[in-house]
Amino acid sequence: MNAVLVAVLVMLILSLVRVHVVIALAIGALVGGLLGGLGFDQTISVFTAGLGGSATVALSYALLGAFAVAIARTGLPEVMVNWVVKLVGKKGDTRKKALSKALIFFLLAIVSCFSQNVVPxxxxxxxxxxxxxxxxxxxLGVDRRAIATILTFGLTAPYIFLPYGFGAIFHGIIADNMDENGLIVELSMIPKAMALPTIGLVIGLLIAVLVTYRKNRVYEDRAIVGARKEKQVYTNWSIISALLSIVATLVVQTLSDSMIVAALAGLVVLLVSGSLKWKEADDVVTEGMKMMAFISFVMLAASGFAAVIRETGHVDLLVRQTSNIVGESQAAAALLMLVIGLFITMGIGSSFATIPIIATLFVPLGMAAGFSPVAIIALIGTAGALGDAGAPASDSTLGPTAGLNADGQHNHIWDTCVPTFVHFNIPLFIFGWMAAMFL
Incomplete structure (x- = not known):
């Protein structure tokens, strides 16, 4: 048995039966390490050393949570709520409700897409x-699973297709790693290769929003983490300060490429403006860290898991096993390569982090099977996107969960990962295979 496949299977099965994903990652890493011949002590050592790989990301999310709670204290969310309520109108006004849902869905899709390319x-x-x-x-009775699919789509589709912002980074990683493995490609080939997989994501999104999660779903009105129980009091200045802090965060993030510095900049603006009182700052940071602690710890555990997988050396073994199975069949080769990519990226959860591993596997396999450079790009890019679109440890699924579960009514596995896996990974798999066969 291949240690990589077993480790990922253990992690996924435990997550699906509602074992906490951090514990599932730790157990999966332990099983993979032992099966890969590392031994108990070495597995623990590698896992522990690997935790530091996401320390910066974990701190970034914690500070972003603090900034989000601080924004909630300014009254800006109250203004947003009042504005949208006017759109909703009376509860009996079905048409207005439908239009309000459509507007919210559209705005969330636009904002999430812009977060990858326009303002990264x-x-x-x-x-x-x-x-x-x-x-x-x-x-409005919106099923939050629909919102999860919208957000994950916006966090995935733009960067795999468009060569701007995070897309430029992603495309550069693909090209560089293919070059390093003996296949030189032009950056201009990548959008062409990823067009079909992106169409698959669009189809999955439409099915999720218009069919699967179209019906209303009932939720309780619960307090949001960090929100005050009494009615929020706000002034024109506090709203202006909140908007200025958001602008400052976006600008600093764009210039510095650091979420930590960006979140700190937003908090400083709120403190200096007086919208966030000094005596409240400690409580705000604590509440924000509580809200984002889940995503932070999952990212840390995922880094340890990935370190163990790489250390076993069974990734290379997987290549040899695949080559023996597929023989000269391109259809079988493409199918098995995507299955391997799915397992690797589902385990590590980051397309950016797994592209170097996938390229090492797919370039020699693809060349041996007679695939064109564009087809190999499609296989590599699709395999990377599979992890971001539906993995429990992906920030493209953890991020939506962190926001939608702010009142404790959204399960990470069943309300985010399963919906995104079904609606995105399945069409990605199909359209990625088609791209490999016909490009």
Whole structure:
């Protein structure tokens, strides 16, 4: 048995039966390490050393949570709520409700797509935008699984297709790693190769929003983490300060490419403006860290898991096993390569982090099977996107969960990962295979 496949299977099965994903990652890493011949002590050592790989990301999310809670204290969410309520109108007005749902879906899709290419802030907008509108979503009867698929689509589709912002980084990683493995490609080939997989994501999104999660779903009106129980009091200045802090966060994130510095900049603006009182600062940071602690610890555990998988050396073994199975069949080769990519990226959870591993596998396999350079790009890019679109440890699924679960009514596995896996990974798999066969 291959240690990589077994480790990922153990992690996924435990997650699906509602074992906490951090514990599932730790157990999966232990099983993979032991099966890969590392031994108990070495597995623990590698896992522990690997935790530091996501320390910066974990701190970034914690500070973003603090910034989101601070924004909630300014009254800006209250203004947003009042504005959207006017759109909703009376509860009996079905047409207005439908239009309000459509408007919210459209705006969330636009914002999440822009966060990858236009203003590359990734998931930084989620803890600011989503928690304040949960009560509105409740009133409209919106199924939060639809929102999860919209957000994950916006966090995935733009960067795999468009060569701007995070897309430029992603495309550069693919090209560089293919070059290093003996296949030189042009950056201009990548959008062409990823067009079909992106169409698959669009189809999955439409099915999720228009069919699967179209019906209303009932949620309780619960308090948001960090929100005050009494009615929020706000002034024109506090609203202006909140908007200025958001602008400052976006600008600093764009210039510094650091979510930590960006979140700190937003907090400083709120403190200097007086919208966030000094005596409240400690409570705000604590509440924000509580809200984002889940995503932070999952990212840390995922780094340890990935370190163990790499250390076993069974990734290379997987290549040899695959080559023996597929023989000269391109269809079988493409199918098995995507299955391998799915397992690797589902375990590690980051397309950016797994592209070097996938390229090492797929370039020699693809060349041996007679695939064109564009087809190999499609296989590599699709395999990377499979992890971001549905993995429990992906920030493209963890981010939406952190926002939608701000009132404790959204399960990470069953309300985010399973919906995104079904609606995105399945069409990605199909359209990625088609791209490999016909390009």
């Amino acid at each position: 802030i990734h998931i930084a907008f989620i803890p600011i935008l989503i928690p304040p509108i949960l009560k509105i979503l409740n009133e």
